[in-house]
Amino acid sequence: MRSEISGFNVYIHTPVLKKYILQQVVRPRDSLVLDATTGEGGHSEAFLQAGLDVVGIDRDPVILKKAAERLGKFKDHFTYFNTNFNNLKEKLQNKYRFDIILFDLGISLFHYQESGRGFTFQKDEILDMRLDASGTSASEIINTWPQENLEKILKEYGEEKFSKRIAAAIAGRRDKKPFTSTRDLRELIAALVPRGKTDPATRTFQALRIAVNRELDAITPGLNFALSALESGGRLCVISWHSLEDRMVKQFFSAAAGKRKKINKYRAVPGSASLYKAWPLIIPDEDEIRENRRARSAKLRILEKIKLQT
Ligand SMILES: C[S@@+](CC[C@H](N)C(=O)[O-])C[C@H]1O[C@@H](n2cnc3c(N)ncnc32)[C@H](O)[C@@H]1O
Structure with missing residues (x-):
């Protein structure tokens, strides 16, 4: 397992599908990211290095402190809150609109090892x-x-x-x-x-x-908040690590976007004025799995809020 060394800290968790997210998800027009599961800050650091601002969330204060030390060099570009992502509606209210929202579910290698x-x-x-x-x-x-x-x-x-x-x-x-x-x-x-x-x-x-x-209980409230806080044209990315998580995410995305491939591909969430498009499932390629065996279990699903022509 590759480690990233920065200052006195060793970051043991390798952010999965980082290259894909940077190359395929981030666009030059994007400016603000919500990292709802900051962990040691691997994905957050990648977004910050790409010039985006990040609001970082983690329910574990110990790992979030580690991320805050790692990302302190980005100064005001990184803001963070220690909370469960099922509580984001209360915590963030309507303060932000995000271009990208990332949930990398589950726990970090830090939790297992340290x-x-x-x-x-x-x-x-x-x-x-x-x-x-x-x-x-x-x-x-x-x-x-x-x-x-x-x-x-x-x-x-x-x-x-x-x-x-x-x-x-x-x-x-x-x-x-x-x-x-x-x-x-x-x-x-x-x-x-x-x-x-x-x-x-x-x-x-x-x-x-x-x-x-109560990991599974937090997913739907977290994703519901994400839809409400996503900019028009914004992208919600969810990485799941086992079938229970992925099933929930898939069902949530299907309910938002509909399953049909061609005509009527986009469907409004009941009670919402927005339309959503679900991207095809993304999994790590062989090179990534060779470097980080843990990546073999990861599945990335992306839901895009369609920008309506006005
Ligand atoms: C897979 S790790 C994220 C790793 C991170 N993307 C990185 O690059 O270092 C998942 C993180 O989500 C946090 N987490 C899990 N459930 C959460 C929840 N309901 N609310 C907020 N954070 C949560 C865990 O504490 C853990 O740090």
């Missing part, structure tokens, strides 16, 4: 997984949620075939010895689930992270 909050089973850490201080930690979920709720999140958010077995084993063990660490949980799963291509704990950890941060 946060110490238990996002990965590859290290022994506390089972927390919260992106911000709000909400229920992963250990609270594991140690207190009813067995059927555990089974449900494992099945829905992890698409885990062995959800019933894992939930039963967690419920059977936690009263005697509550789960506190990632290693503890991983060992339990390893004893229950046959090894496949991926580590047997992968799906459980994904499910827990999504449940802890």
Whole structure:
């Protein structure tokens, strides 16, 4: 995995599809970007270097501070807010109109490798997984949620075939010895689930992270705000990392733009005066995947607000 080194900080997350976005999405007329998931600021930095101004959002104050240090050299061209993107209507109100809005969903490599909050089973850490201080930690979920709720999140958010077995084993063990660490949980799963291509704990950890941060609940409010804050002719870009996210984005875009390819391609969102066009799905090319293996899971969908002739 390539790292970017700047000053005393090492930025470990490689921004995916950066070249495509700079070459195909950004136009000379564009001036303001909303980066709704700033993370370590990789995409934001690319936009700033291209001469655009950026408003950066992240719900994790730790990673946003890292981005703010990295992007401080751009001075007033980078403004940032620590908030959940489901809250942008209240936070930004009608203050800005954006030419480009980017959501790069999920979590950053920083969270797996540096946060110490238990996002990965590859290290022994506390089972927390919260992106911000709000909400229920992963250990609270594991140690207190009813067995059927555990089974449900494992099945829905992890698409885990062995959800019933894992939930039963967690419920059977936690009263005697509550789960506190990632290693503890991983060992339990390893004893229950046959090894496949991926580590047997992968799906459980994904499910827990999504449940802890209520990640899927934020997507529709975030995208609705984006449509309202997009300039006429502006472009909404959403990068998703797994099928649950992508399904939601695809459905949202279809509802906005309609599915038909030729005539009537553009359809108004009910209650909105705007028309939208969905671009064909974009995925990283082989070169990018060779450089950054993680990029193989990324899917970029773009929705363009049509500029109406007046
Ligand atoms: C894949 S990373 C973004 C990486 C970034 N594009 C870069 O180049 O460094 C996703 C980021 O979104 C943040 N995030 C996830 N859900 C969020 C939400 N609902 N509101 C705001 N930020 C969120 C995470 O904390 C994480 O930093």
